[in-house]
Amino acid sequence: MKMIVAIIQPHRLEEVKEALYAAEVNLITVSEVLGHGRQGGNTEVYRGNRENGNLLRKIRLEIGVNEDYVEKTIEAIIRGARTGDVGDGKIFVYDLAECVRIRTGERGGEAIG
Ligand SMILES: Nc1ncnc2c1ncn2[C@@H]1O[C@H](COP(=O)(O)OP(=O)(O)OP(=O)(O)O)[C@@H](O)[C@H]1O
Ligand SMILES: [Mg+2]
Incomplete structure (x- = not known):
């Protein structure tokens, strides 16, 4: 079994959910988080998601799967x-x-699926 953790743009959540459901991945935990990648939060297009200095609003997904669902x-x-x-x-x-x-x-x- 694997736990897949993904950090995505908030405005892509609906598309990601639809793609997961289409792949028959139906169990998911979603959290609102803050973070930045290698640009340090400075050069991303501003979409109203800057929260705290250089931290940007992101969505964290946690998905537990059997091995045959990882890819x-x-x-x-x-x-x-x-x-x-x-x-x-x-x-x-x-x-x-x-x-x-x-x-x-x-x-x-x-238990996982
Ligand atoms: N190595 C890491 N450790 C922890 N969190 C990370 C890491 N890389 C990215 N993140 C999280 O993922 C979010 C999105 O990262 P992002 O897509 O900006 O990665 P990147 O490495 O900067 O790639 P890109 O050049 O495509 O922007 C970040 O805001 C941060 O919350
Ligand atoms: Mg980045």
């Missing part, structure tokens, strides 16, 4: 999030040791 999840995020401009975001993939569905006690691959 299609990454591809769906890229399809929804890419504009070609700086600040489009980044995808991080972590090894995921365990997942437990609290309601049933299921674990691992049974």
